[in-house]
Amino acid sequence: MTSEEIIEKVKAGLADAIQDTALPQGDAVIFVAPDSWHAVAEFLKNDADLKFDYFSDVRGVDYLLEEREPRFESVYQLYSIDHQHSIRVRVGIGEDNPSVPTVSDLWKGALYPEQELFDMFGINVEGHPTMERLIMPKDWEGFPLRKDYPLTTETVTFSYNRDFKSDLVKSKPPTR
Amino acid sequence: MSVTDQGLLHRDKDTMTLNMGPQHPSTHGVFRVILEMDGEVVKTAEPEIGYLHTGIEKTSENKRYVHVIPMTDRLDYLNPPGNNLAFCLSTEKLLGVEIPDRANVLRVIMCELSRIASHLVWLGTHALDIGAMTVFLYCWREREMILDLNEEISGVRMMTSYIRIGGVAKDATRPWLDGIRDFIEYLPAKVDEYERLLTKNPIWLDRTEGVGAFTREEAINWSFSGPALRASGVNWDIRKAQPYSGYDNYNFDVPVLNNGDIFDRYRVRVEEMRQSRAIIKQALESLPEGPYKSPDNKVSLPPRETLHTSMEALIHHFKLVSEGISVPVGETYVPIEGARGEVGFYIVSDGTNVPARVKLRAPSFMAIPGMCKMMEGCYIADVVGIIGSIDIVMGEVDR
Numbered sequence: 001m002t003s004e005e006i007i008e009k010v011k012a013g014l015a016d017a018i019q020d021t022a023l024p025q026g027d028a029v030i031f032v033a034p035d036s037w038h039a040v041a042e043f044l045k046n047d048a049d050l051k052f053d054y055f056s057d058v059r060g061v062d063y064l065l066e067e068r069e070p071r072f073e074s075v076y077q078l079y080s081i082d083h084q085h086s087i088r089v090r091v092g093i094g095e096d097n098p099s100v101p102t103v104s105d106l107w108k109g110a111l112y113p114e115q116e117l118f119d120m121f122g123i124n125v126e127g128h129p130t131m132e133r134l135i136m137p138k139d140w141e142g143f144p145l146r147k148d149y150p151l152t153t154e155t156v157t158f159s160y161n162r163d164f165k166s167d168l169v170k171s172k173p174p175t176r
Numbered sequence: 177m178s179v180t181d182q183g184l185l186h187r188d189k190d191t192m193t194l195n196m197g198p199q200h201p202s203t204h205g206v207f208r209v210i211l212e213m214d215g216e217v218v219k220t221a222e223p224e225i226g227y228l229h230t231g232i233e234k235t236s237e238n239k240r241y242v243h244v245i246p247m248t249d250r251l252d253y254l255n256p257p258g259n260n261l262a263f264c265l266s267t268e269k270l271l272g273v274e275i276p277d278r279a280n281v282l283r284v285i286m287c288e289l290s291r292i293a294s295h296l297v298w299l300g301t302h303a304l305d306i307g308a309m310t311v312f313l314y315c316w317r318e319r320e321m322i323l324d325l326n327e328e329i330s331g332v333r334m335m336t337s338y339i340r341i342g343g344v345a346k347d348a349t350r351p352w353l354d355g356i357r358d359f360i361e362y363l364p365a366k367v368d369e370y371e372r373l374l375t376k377n378p379i380w381l382d383r384t385e386g387v388g389a390f391t392r393e394e395a396i397n398w399s400f401s402g403p404a405l406r407a408s409g410v411n412w413d414i415r416k417a418q419p420y421s422g423y424d425n426y427n428f429d430v431p432v433l434n435n436g437d438i439f440d441r442y443r444v445r446v447e448e449m450r451q452s453r454a455i456i457k458q459a460l461e462s463l464p465e466g467p468y469k470s471p472d473n474k475v476s477l478p479p480r481e482t483l484h485t486s487m488e489a490l491i492h493h494f495k496l497v498s499e500g501i502s503v504p505v506g507e508t509y510v511p512i513e514g515a516r517g518e519v520g521f522y523i524v525s526d527g528t529n530v531p532a533r534v535k536l537r538a539p540s541f542m543a544i545p546g547m548c549k550m551m552e553g554c555y556i557a558d559v560v561g562i563i564g565s566i567d568i569v570m571g572e573v574d575r
Contacts, residue, residue, distance in 0.1 A: 024506055025269050055399050056511070057542070059522050059535035066526060075522065077509060077537070081396060081410060084417045088509065109399020111545050135226040135574055144234055151238055 001049070001085050003028035009050060010087075014043055019092075029088045037091050038101040044078060044087065045106050052078035052087060055107035058114060060121035064147035071095040074117055076103075099124040120145040191219055194556070198227045202305045202560035205570030209548060209563075213556060221551040221559070223544050228574040236534040240500035241267055241341060244534060248521075249335035251536055252572040254294040257286040258514040259536075259572075260339035265420060265510040266521045267341050270503050273475050278466045279343035280422040285356065285459045286329075286338055287421075288452040292363070293322040294515035295445045295452075299370060302442070302564035306383050311373055318366055321359055328352045341501060342476035343469025356460060360453050367449050374442070384439035388550045388562040391436060398546030401539045402517025403444045404566055408436035414513040425462070426455045438558075438565040445567075475501055500529040509537075516540055516567055538572035 001009070006028040007021045017036040022029040032040050044052045056077040063071055072093040079086045093100055100117075102125045104110040114125045115134040122143035125131060133140060142149050197208035206227035212220045232251060236244045248263045249256035261283055268275065275283075300315030323333040329352045330336040330345060338345050374380045390400070395408035405412060413430040415423040431447035433440040469476040477496055478489035503525040511520040517539030524533035547566045551559050 025272075025508055027508065053396055056518065057520075057522070057535070057537040059533070061507075061524055061533050065532070075507070077522070081412050084412075086511075107399065108397045108545070108549075109542055112541060133226075135229050137226070144231065149234075151234065 001083060003085075006050065006085060006087055009047075010044070013047060014040055027088055028086070029090060031090050031092065034091055034093055034100045037089070038103065040089065041076075041103045041106055044089075049083075050087075051080045051082055054079040054081050055103070055109040056086070058110065058117060060117045060123060060145065062121065062145065062147045069094075072098050072121060072123060074100055074123060093123055097124070098122065099126050101125070102127040104128060119143070122146065190214060196559065198224075203563055204301065204568055205573075207544075207563070207568065207570055207573070209551075209559070211551070211556070211559065216555050216557075218551050218554050218556060218559065221548040223548045225541075225544065225570070225573055228570045230575065232575050233534055233536070236531060238530065240529050241503060241531060242500055244531065245340065246335065246337045248536075249337055250571060251538070251575060252514065252516070252519070252540075252569050253334065254297050254569055255290050255515040256335055256337070257283075257290045257339055258512065258519055260337060261287055261421065262510065262512045262514070262519045262536075263521045263523075263534075264339050264341050265512065266508050266523045267501075267503060269508045269510055270506050270523065270525055271341070271475060271501070272504075273342055273470050273472055275343060275421075275470060276467045277422070277464045278347075279468050279470075281459050281463050282344045282348055282468060283339055283421050284423065284426070285456055286336070286344070288455045288459070289322050289325065289356070291452045291515045292449050293319050295449050296322075298445060298515075298564075298567045299442075302561075302567070303374065303380075305560045305564045306380065308374065308377075308380065311370055314366065314370065314373075318363065321355075321362075325352060325355050325359065328355060340469070340476070342472065343467070347468040348463070353460065353463075356456060360456050360460075363453050364450065367446060371446060375446075381439065383558070383561055384442060384565075385437060386435070387438050387558045388554060388565060389435060389437040390546070390550060392434075395436060395546070398549065399542040400517070400546055401542065402513065402515070403448060404441055404543060405517065406430065406432050407440035407444045409434040414511050414518060418511065420510065420512055423455075426458050428455050438561050441565045502527065502529045503531070507533075511537070514539060516569065517543070536572060536575060538575070540566075540568040540570075541573045541575075544568065544573065 003023055003026055010030055011018055017040050018030050019033060020031040044050055056079050058074055058076045061073045070092040074091050076089040091100055100123055102114055104114055114128055117123050118125055118131055119134045119136055120143060192213045194211045194213050196211055197203045198206040208224040210222040211218050232247050245260055245263060248259040251259050296315040296319040300312040303311040326336050327333045330338040390408050392409045395405050411432045416430055428451045431444045433444055473492040478492050482489040483493055505525055505527040507524040509520050509522045511518045520537045522535040523531055526532040543566050550562055
């Protein structure tokens, strides 16, 4: 199906759950609220004409600098192996207590990227079996890919080399 | 998670917890897996990643588009041109730039050479894991030739950064084209040689046939892609399904097998090397004359000699070097077929010369939970075979 047909089909099947649709550069994009996302995902997977059986990816986006409301977005990319078409679902998530339902019960492939969504953005994925740090250390504080997380050097408790070198330069002139 | 955190010391005495990695030669990087063993059989396998996390996605949000390209090389370090291409295609889709035919053909040649090099590394290390030492040395010998070709065209052996936004870094040289012609004449006999060493070897067959098998439905549900998916009977190659960079102009087959075990993954990749060679051969024959990068000077630098005669070229040069490319507001994603499967960059642009969000869709990252599922019920000796057959690269897993 072409992107236009996909959007028409989704609109016909789920009129009240779809907030908006778009066709940027010819890609099919739909906007969904977090509450209705799981029902939409089930429809997209099980409908015979759409049949999005392949979970390609989910990414978080932080729109803090653009002052957009809602602040976060999780963007799902789905693909149909049989029909060879794809769709992008953008789920807007508010700033306070951000959460989104899991779809790892529909696609097992969603387990890891959803866990990364929590790790990097602090978006709580409801119903996910292991909602803990994935890439960052278990005791890490803060969510690195949020826009208010600064790019700084890591504070280290012990830096031998730097101190040693500066001492060497200051106190010990080279001797022969 | 440490062993004491999980309370593993208090588990029932029938099982043993075995730590594998992160410093283990068969995990292909710093990958750790905690195995719970019942005798020699794996009961559960719990993956642990993040040891190679370098924050490339965060760094990309603070770099200009052109500066992101060298970092994409370091994600999947066995297939750098594939990552370059994925990033450039997404950016070019937002910019709406047309790529000249010659640049597209050069991109295809570079990507297919890199696919062969990546599969050679995979075959060598995978065979070494299972105990076949000779294949490793042979594969490295052929890969060295591809790295020499990379050095000839880009000056760098591995992290080429050859594919740029709007085209490629520089035009093909005569020694490079001659070198590729010699190489593709030389390669088929060598691939046959690897097959002679392995395909009918009884030890190899015992270790690979029927081990780590995934059905078609399982492979799709666990988001496998690339050769690992095609070995499970799914005929999906993005070069055929959603052609990019003119892949629809070439005549090649997509190998698909049905057992989904280690042996079929091996056979799919070996056949892919032959098909990549066929694509390179056709690309060399059809290499058109013309510009090797987009003539749009808002995207690619104007020719050096015009700077002395054209005011406009001078301004474009100055703006591009000092400010970089400004990409219109939008978000996009273009998938390509990398050596390991679907690779693509999701890019969000806020209209400035720095991307607002860059996210890599990494096939190795997506395959890790499925791979650990596959280990359950296998013998411990097969764990290294399974890890090798999925062909994970930790650079793109941890990013």
